[in-house]
Every structure is written in C-alpha cells, then in structure tokens.
Amino acid sequence: MLMQTKTEARPADPVSRRRTFAIISHPDAGKTTLTEKLLLFGGAIQLAGEVKAKRNRVSTRSDWMGIEKERGISVVTSVMTFEYGDCVFNLLDTPGHEDFSEDTYRTLTAVDSAVMVIDAAKGIEARTRKLFEVCRLRDIPIVTFINKLDREARDPFELLDEIEKTLALDVAPVTWPIGTGRNFSGTYELGGNRVRRLDAAEDAGMVAVSGPDDPLFDELLTEDGAADAWREEVELAEGGLKPFDLDAFREGHLTPVFFGSALRNFGVRDLIDGLAKVAPPPRGQDADKRLVEPTEPRMTGFVFKIQANMDPNHRDRIAFMRVCSGKLNRGMKARLVRTGKPISLSAPQFFFAQDRAIADEAYAGDVVGIPNHGTLRIGDTLTEGEDLVFRGVPSFAPEILRRIKLTDAMKAKKLREALQQMGEEGVVQVFVPQDGSQAIVGVVGALQLDVLKERLQAEYGLPVDYETSRFSVCRWVSSDSEAELDKFVDSHGSAMAKDLDGAPVFMATTAFSLRYEEERYPAVRFTDVKDYQKRAV
Numbered sequence: 260m261l262m263q264t265k266t267e268a269r270p271a272d273p274v275s276r277r278r279t280f281a282i283i284s285h286p287d288a289g290k291t292t293l294t295e296k297l298l299l300f301g302g303a304i305q306l307a308g309e310v311k312a313k314r315n316r317v318s319t320r321s322d323w324m325g326i327e328k329e330r331g332i333s334v335v336t337s338v339m340t341f342e343y344g345d346c347v348f349n350l351l352d353t354p355g356h357e358d359f360s361e362d363t364y365r366t367l368t369a370v371d372s373a374v375m376v377i378d379a380a381k382g383i384e385a386r387t388r389k390l391f392e393v394c395r396l397r398d399i400p401i402v403t404f405i406n407k408l409d410r411e412a413r414d415p416f417e418l419l420d421e422i423e424k425t426l427a428l429d430v431a432p433v434t435w436p437i438g439t440g441r442n443f444s445g446t447y448e449l450g451g452n453r454v455r456r457l458d459a460a461e462d463a464g465m466v467a468v469s470g471p472d473d474p475l476f477d478e479l480l481t482e483d484g485a486a487d488a489w490r491e492e493v494e495l496a497e498g499g500l501k502p503f504d505l506d507a508f509r510e511g512h513l514t515p516v517f518f519g520s521a522l523r524n525f526g527v528r529d530l531i532d533g534l535a536k537v538a539p540p541p542r543g544q545d546a547d548k549r550l551v552e553p554t555e556p557r558m559t560g561f562v563f564k565i566q567a568n569m570d571p572n573h574r575d576r577i578a579f580m581r582v583c584s585g586k587l588n589r590g591m592k593a594r595l596v597r598t599g600k601p602i603s604l605s606a607p608q609f610f611f612a613q614d615r616a617i618a619d620e621a622y623a624g625d626v627v628g629i630p631n632h633g634t635l636r637i638g639d640t641l642t643e644g645e646d647l648v649f650r651g652v653p654s655f656a657p658e659i660l661r662r663i664k665l666t667d668a669m670k671a672k673k674l675r676e677a678l679q680q681m682g683e684e685g686v687v688q689v690f691v692p693q694d695g696s697q698a699i700v701g702v703v704g705a706l707q708l709d710v711l712k713e714r715l716q717a718e719y720g721l722p723v724d725y726e727t728s729r730f731s732v733c734r735w736v737s738s739d740s741e742a743e744l745d746k747f748v749d750s751h752g753s754a755m756a757k758d759l760d761g762a763p764v765f766m767a768t769t770a771f772s773l774r775y776e777e778e779r780y781p782a783v784r785f786t787d788v789k790d791y792q793k794r795a796v
C-alpha cells in the first residue's frame with residue numbers, strides 16, 4: 260500500500276536522520292547480496308556489475324575471515340555506515356547461521372528496526388522465524404523484503420498469508436510483483452499507479468500508469484490470460500489487505516512488504532526509500548535507573564560487540580559501541596561504569612564497506628568502533644554524565660562444553676592470553692576450572708568451535724584440539740546468602756569454574772544431575788542467562 264504517512268519530513272537534526280537497522284534472514288535468502296546493493300546505493304562500495312560468486316568476489320566487511328570464505332557463510336557481525344538521501348544508515352550485519360546466534364542477539368540489542376529477507380520460493384524458514392521472535396521481544400519494527408522474484412516463486416498471497424499466520428504479523432504490501440521467474444518484469448506500487456520496470460535503468464525511477472488496467476500490463480505479461488489474472492490479484496491486494504499504518508508498524512504489529520530481486524538490484528531502491536521514510540530514528544534505551552532518550556545532551560553508549568584482529572596487519576581490538584544519547588566527540592573522555600575509570604575516546608572509528616575512518620563526531624544511533632587493549636568488554640556502558648547501565652546484552656549458558664587440548668605444552672601461557680581475548684570478544688565462553696585443570700570452552704553452536712580453532716592457529720600460532728569434557732551443561736550460580744553459596748562451591752570443587760569476570764559457574768554432567776543439585780540447594784540460584792548488569796566488577 261502506498262506509504263502515505265505523517266513521516267519525519269526532511270529530517271534535519273542529526274538524531275532523526277539516523278536509521279540503525281539489521282537484516283535478518285535464513286541463510287541463503289540473500290542477506291549478503293542485499294547488503295551489498297544497499298551499500299552501492301549509499302556509495303559505500305563501488306562494485307561494477309553483478310555480485311561475484313562468493314568465493315572470489317571483492318571482500319566486504321562481512322566476510323573477512325577464511326572460514327567464511329571457505330564455507331560461503333557470513334560469520335561475523337559488523338557495522339556499515341552509509342548516507343542516502345537525507346539519512347545516515349547504520350547497517351549492522353548479523354551472521355545467518357544459527358551457531359552464531361549469540362552474536363546476532365547481541366547485535367539486535369543495538370538496532371531500531373530490522374529488514375526481514377524472505378526467499379520467495381521458500382517463505383518463512385526456521386531461522387527467520389527465530390530471529391523474528393527476538394525482534395518481537397524487543398519491539399523492533401520489521402520491514403519485509405521478499406527476494407528472488409526473478410526465480411520461480413510462490414504465489415504472493417500465499418507468502419503474505421504465511422507471514423501473517425506464522426508470525427502473527429499484519430502485512431501491508433507496498434509493491435506488487437508483475438510476474439515471477441522468467442516472467443518477472445517489475446513491480447507495481449499498490450494504490451500509487453506507478454510501475455518500476457525490470458528492463459529500465461535502475462535510476463529511471465517509477466513511471467506513472469493509469470492504473471492496473473493500463474495496457475502496459477498486457478505488454479509485460481504476455482502469456483495467455485496472465486495480465487487479467489494479475490489485475491484480479493492487484494484488485495484483491497488493494498481492496499483486501501490492510502493499508503500501511505505507521506503506528507502499527509512502529510509498535511511491531513504490521514510489516515510493510517516489498518518485492519524484488521537483490522541479485523538484479525531490483526526493488527532495493529524502494530526498500531531503502533521505505534526505510535528512510537518509515538523506519539524509526541533512534542529510540543530511547545532502557546538503563547537500570549531510567550530510560551535514556553537519544554536527544555539528551557550527555558553522551559552515553561553501550562558495547563555490544565568486541566572484535567579483534569580485523570586487520571591482520573595490525574593487532575587491533577575494536578569495541579563496537581552504540582551511542583544512545585548526546586554527541587560523541589573525538590578526544591572526549593567518558594567514564595566506564597563497570598570500573599569507574601575514565602577512558603579517552605581519542606580515535607573512535609566509523610566503518611564503511613571496505614574502509615574505516617576516524618569519527619570526529621557521532622550521534623545517538625551511530626555505532627562507533629573504539630580501539631582498546633582489553634579495557635572494554637561486551638555489555639559495558641560508557642557515560643559522560645551519571646552512572647547508569649544499559650540493559651539487554653545477555654550472555655547465554657553454552658550448550659556444548661569442550662576441554663582445550665594444546666599440542667605444544669610450552670605455549671600454555673600464550674593460550675591463556677588468547678582464550679582471554681577470544682572470550683572477551685564473545686567468540687566462545689571460557690571457564691577456568693577451580694581444580695587448575697585445562698580451560699573449558701563453551702559454545703552455543705558447534706561452528707563457534709571451528710572459528711576458535713582457526714583463529715587460535717591463524718592469529719596466535721596455536722594449534723589446538725578439543726577433548727570432550729565430562730560436563731555437558733553449566734549454570735551461573737549465585738545466592739542471597741554468601742554462606743550458602745560458599746557451602747555449595749566448597750562441596751562441588753571439581754565441578755566449579757570461573758568465567759572471565761570471575762563469576763562462579765557450576766558444571767554438571769547431565770541435565771538430570773543439574774536438576775538434582777537445584778533441588779538439593781534451594782538457596783542457590785542457577786541461571787542460564789547472565790545479566791551483564793549483575794556481573795562482578
């Protein structure tokens with residue numbers, strides 16, 4: 260439906276110009292391709308022609324790692340900033356593979372909206388659904404892009420129906436495909452009497468038609484009866500589906516839907532224009548004491564990701580921080596709430612597709628990289644004003660535990676350092692057993708183990724293997740009574756470990772034995788999500 264809305268008309272102030280969003284999708288739906296096309300619009304990358312095969316195409320930030328190239332999947336989260344029209348877009352990339360879900364969940368704490376990419380032949384897939392649920396929990400509004408219309412696709416009504424039914428989300432199609440697969444010839448703007456043709460130059464824009472009855476559609480849909488069948492569809496869509504409603508969208512009850520083909524760079528402009536028009540600017544962020552509004556003058560922000568060694572030539576370590584309020588100026592000092600110490604933001608960075616640059620200033624909604632040597636951790640809050648801690652960057656109890664086996668015993672110290680680094684980055688969780696035995700690493704998905712192994716080898720020259728551990732589950736333990744906690748820890752010596760923050764972790768051999776302990780120690784809390792606000796300083 261035509262997006263006739265009371266939108267932010269020509270946003271002028273820096274905060275309302277910002278659009279900070281992520282793309283969520285099932286692997287292979289076209290997230291990487293769409294990302295590249297969006298960046299092309301923003302002028303962030305100059306890539307002539309079609310996207311090259313993943314194996315040999317120009318590397319974007321989203322596939323800098325060997326393992327990703329080998330397997331053809333996006334592994335790491337990163338941010339890409341670009342300008343388009345009046346808006347500054349911060350696109351946060353999320354790994355599609357479910358083994359990296361922790362990373363994705365953390366990233367979704369830092370966005371204000373999300374684009375859900377759906378493969379037109381497949382509809383809603385498992386991973387899309389899961390990620391959607393995370394967005395819903397956080398009330399993140401969703402814009403839908405139904406991709407790969409240039410291939411055989413399912414009926415548009417069937418796809419919309421599936422979104423409505425499986426996600427309990429109202430749909431408001433903005434465009435409607437004209438044919439699919441070999442017959443795909445463009446999109447029609449519902450209610451707008453305008454057409455975007457596949458065979459026109461991308462910058463040709465939309466052309467006006469008299470309506471669905473325009474003879475142009477007989478030219479485009481030449482198969483017997485196709486044009487009339489299409490007209491009926493459009494009539495049904497215009498008459499029967501919900502109109503776009505900005506409030507319902509912003510509250511997460513309704514999604515505007517665009518049809519297109521990322522590969523053919525088609526429909527992408529409609530999508531980006533739609534984001535500029537209706538996606539929300541930075542929203543207030545929940546902190547422990549109060550909600551922090553983006554327009555407040557004092558700078559605040561939280562770290563949702565740490566990435567080290569992005570550039571193999573520099574052993575650098577970057578903390579990605581979402582600015583939540585105020586203005587970040589290069590050179591300013593901010594307080595790290597966890598330690599109470601000031602840190603100097605002397606070289607904050609913006610990331611573009613293949614480049615980065617020093618950020619002289621950044622506003623709420625922006626994501627800046629802060630180079631540091633281990634001072635900053637995931638979940639940290641930086642503030643220029645009062646002490647507060649932003650909520651919502653969780654850590655999940657791992658589902659797989661492995662003991663690290665180092666083939667060269669001389670390198671034990673180096674391994675400890677490397678694991679500390681990898682743990683702080685969130686690649687894996689690291690638990691140091693109280694009995695002094697070799698570290699145990701915990702992951703949510705098995706691929707994280709492969710990433711760790713490859714990175715230890717490539718970045719630290721440490722060849723490692725994994726041994727199965729006798730433990731299969733772990734939980735953070737705490738208690739209101741220190742004595743009770745001590746009693747528990749003392750009587751479970753070899754099953755106790757500490758995480759990187761020094762918080763006690765209980766490891767159990769089976770879920771059954773965990774339940775048994777939970778019943779035996781009612782005064783002890785066993786938690787599977789670690790809240791960063793409560794961690795030890």
Ligand SMILES: Nc1nc2c(ncn2[C@@H]2O[C@H](COP(=O)(O)OP(=O)(O)OP(=O)(O)O)[C@@H](O)[C@H]2O)c(=O)[nH]1
Pocket residue numbers: 284285286287288289290291292293310313331332333354355356406407408409410519520521522523
């Ligand atoms: N025909 C067609 N193919 C597409 C389109 N968009 C993407 N593809 C292809 O679909 C495959 C997957 O696309 P990607 O962009 O790598 O998908 P992804 O969702 O990023 O996948 P992960 O990296 O695994 O998360 C690639 O071979 C693309 O060339 C499209 O609009 N039409």
